Amino acid sequence: MKDFVIPLVVAVIGLAATGLGAVVGARATKFGAEKSAEAVRRQVQDQGAVEHGHWLRQQRFNTYESFLEAWDECLRLTQASAEADAPGSTGLEDLRLAADRMAERARRIAILGPPEVTHAAESLAESMQQDVKVALRFIEVTQAAIAEVDGCPIPTEAASEATEEFQHRNQQLVELVTAHRRQGRDVRELDGHPLLPAAMESMEQYRQASQAAREALSSNFERISAAASEAFSMANVLIRNKEARELSRERFTSAAREALSKASTPDL
Numbered sequence: 001m002k003d004f005v006i007p008l009v010v011a012v013i014g015l016a017a018t019g020l021g022a023v024v025g026a027r028a029t030k031f032g033a034e035k036s037a038e039a040v041r042r043q044v045q046d047q048g049a050v051e052h053g054h055w056l057r058q059q060r061f062n063t064y065e066s067f068l069e070a071w072d073e074c075l076r077l078t079q080a081s082a083e084a085d086a087p088g089s090t091g092l093e094d095l096r097l098a099a100d101r102m103a104e105r106a107r108r109i110a111i112l113g114p115p116e117v118t119h120a121a122e123s124l125a126e127s128m129q130q131d132v133k134v135a136l137r138f139i140e141v142t143q144a145a146i147a148e149v150d151g152c153p154i155p156t157e158a159a160s161e162a163t164e165e166f167q168h169r170n171q172q173l174v175e176l177v178t179a180h181r182r183q184g185r186d187v188r189e190l191d192g193h194p195l196l197p198a199a200m201e202s203m204e205q206y207r208q209a210s211q212a213a214r215e216a217l218s219s220n221f222e223r224i225s226a227a228a229s230e231a232f233s234m235a236n237v238l239i240r241n242k243e244a245r246e247l248s249r250e251r252f253t254s255a256a257r258e259a260l261s262k263a264s265t266p267d268l
Helices: 002-083 090-114 115-152 156-182 197-261
Strands: none
Touching: 002 115, 002 156, 090 115, 115 156, 115 197, 156 197
8 A cells, every 4th residue: 555655646746746847837938928028118118219309309409490590580680670770661571570480480399398498489589579569669659750740840931931021120110210219309200100010010920920830849849759758668678678588599599409418318
């Protein structure tokens, strides 16, 4: 009996070891396959992230470059307008279109990021568009002031004629009185002399013409002063915008360089 049991136990143990080995081998094979699959998955994921990073950097570079091209065009147009000393509607329309292109490309930057570059680009675009609005307003104010001044001309010719007539009549009156006194005659005898009504009429015409000229001049002066005051305010806005743009451009270029110098990592 003992001789039978021992071989049986050995056989059972051998069978169990064989089954256990098969299970361990299967699990080891599965674990190895999972590790291989994970490695492949990570490799594919990392490769995709790197490729996406390269793509994003290229997209950012192109968008940043096109934004700066629109900005440089705005600078060229504003410089050309300044040198012309009297920018026409065509030049201002070109500037408006260039400023709109800046705003459009700033919106694309907002999609691609990062936030630092987006904020600087939006600040530049908004400042330039505000300059265009100020320039349009300046033209409106100037044209309105010119129209009002043209509609209220100063009657210089009438005032000049009335002044000459008054001076002439006054000189005649002085000569008449002087001659009368030299003759030892009383100046009251001149009452009713035909020169007196003519002198009085010329004086009244001179007064009316002078008053009309003063009123027209005062009205025009007030309108021009109001336009000049608004123009000074607009000039201050343009100066502040120019100073702000210089800082915004520095921030934009610094942030853009930093964004483009980053490695192609998944967090780009």
